[in-house]
Amino acid sequence: MKEVAEVAGVSVTTVSRYFNDPDSVKSATRSKVAEVVQEMGFAPNRIARNFRTGSTGIIVVVVSGIGDPFFTDVMEGINRVASELSYMILIKEADAHPVAKDELTNFILSKQSDGIILLGARSPFSDSLKNSRVIPPIVICCEAVVPGLESLPAVRIDNLAAGKDATKHLLQLGHQKIACIGGQEGSILTREREMGFREAMKEAGLKVNEAWVAPGSLSIEGGRKATRRILKMGGKPTAIFCTNDEMALGAYAEIAAAGLRIPDDISIMGYDNTRYAEVMTPPLTTIAQPAQEIGEHGLYLLCSLIQGQQITNPLEIVSHKLVVRDSTAPLRG
């Protein structure tokens, strides 16, 4: 920059202003600087700038399981708002490895990003975050709480009510022998969905068969394993509630392998309404989350946080919707 200034015959200050507030330099000067910049192929060192200003214009989205198509939709919402507010979005896959946690914690603590959105990630940080004197701007999407950082603002649907709605749909079709495939152990998200399932069953006066409640790790493979286990049990269920669509895909595969047909022999209920739900054979009945909206609200919330505004409403609940397709049918006989 000094070099540019010299060649253009102005001061570094002016060159700096040329980049940050072009209107404040006279148009004659501006074009002179522009010319030199062009010619020298000069780009200002953003690290130095970030260092000086203390902000980067970068927001990191920490995702656990970047492959989940539901998160892809949330990301779309985030990206839309990001370009509106001219933030740059970078995605980081959450890593349970302690070293990786340290690394990420250090990353935000040292202000390498202006803020963080946690997308279904439970606790990607090390303890040093809690011990820190200031907590950086963080917003949680979809997952409820980070242990040790309970008061962070969050955006999500009412998973309990949605889990209940999903189950009720199956009950209304006459199903009583219903299985439920949940998520990982520690996930609050899927535990709430499962609790919705239990509540709905209870209200219907039915007992939950614990052998039919299996954890599924939110992946296709998890769904497969859980389904296999459930199908092996005596007295097969007539419906399975999968607490996300990926696991429903796994269930489809296992059910086909077992020679059963959906929905004739067994009804399948999903959760998330990913882009795959519609094209599965048969199309999947599921709970639709307003994924993009979650992303949008999440980023807006984060920006208020970054600007130092007080968040009056730390938990924002958006509405879900039951989408009935062909994977669920009335109980036969």
Place this chain on the structure above:
Amino acid sequence: MKEVAEVAGVSVTTVSRYFNDPDSVKSATRSKVAEVVQEMGFAPNRIARNFRTGSTGIIVVVVSGIGDPFFTDVMEGINRVASELSYMILIKEADAHPVAKDELTNFILSKQSDGIILLGARSPFSDSLKNSRVIPPIVICCEAVVPGLESLPAVRIDNLAAGKDATKHLLQLGHQKIACIGGQEGSILTREREMGFREAMKEAGLKVNEAWVAPGSLSIEGGRKATRRILKMGGKPTAIFCTNDEMALGAYAEIAAAGLRIPDDISIMGYDNTRYAEVMTPPLTTIAQPAQEIGEHGLYLLCSLIQGQQITNPLEIVSHKLVVRDSTAPLRG
């Protein structure tokens, strides 16, 4: 840091060393500093450090279409090597918007990351990159060339040969009326696959029906549209070669909607062998790319580049494999 140094009764240099090369400070001093750091909840400002050292330890993967499950697999490979070499991986969705291109170009040009992996992204940079005096370390995975930056090192499979193999498989089953769903217009990747298709047809002495060659944008929706178009044409094909698995999913949905059955009425061939291929009904015959391997090699290559090594072999071809499942069957009657 100055504050820590004062409280601990040492110099800032020592505190700096405590963080970067703990072995070089006496254990007594080390524990003294550690104590103060702990107590004050101090974390070194990484921006300042990056600024000073000129490197960040961050590698950005630029992906076009982050939702594609194939890329997820490549990412897995990248992440594995990254933790081995202790790099931090951040993902950036490629954006065709000119402002976004500028932003990204500026990002790398100003050394905010140590290197870039381009994952199926065609040209996410603005022209200022080409005009720059130094090109930063960039490696291309899966896509062949970035216009204007022709000599960048790349890792991918032989898409021409793989497209040919896929088509040959269909030919061997007796199919002759074969459709082909390609990718976006400018994509070299899918054009090569399509060319493989054409070559195989030519070698078999068959003429390609141009009405059955449709672009598909590599998405489920693109696959749907293309399939719909093809099915509407007179004289239905007996097989469709989709140049990625996502589009095959779209094809499945449209074929089901048309009341046809796979593979009885029509065979479907995919490309990528994503995790969905196996659980589709019926399971999809496809070309397997060694996705994780591509990611691993890509990152290794990038690291050599970062370390300033000369790349002797700028194009690394890894091997593909035909995976036969149930979506393709011999031509009936």
Place this chain on the structure above:
DNA sequence: TCAAAAAATGGTAACGTTTGCATTTTTTTT
């Protein structure tokens, strides 16, 4: 025990910007 070698620590100048304040130039007003 002393000299020499090695290890540990400290002082200070960068790194490339931005920013507050001072100064100069231009424009406006009377």
Place this chain on the structure above:
DNA sequence: AAAAAAAATGCAAACGTTACCATTTTTTGA
């Protein structure tokens, strides 16, 4: 045309760290 106001520009001090070199302390060897 001069004075006042406004707009442009420049100067120099930060920002928090690291790296070179110098200095002090500790260890080693005779």
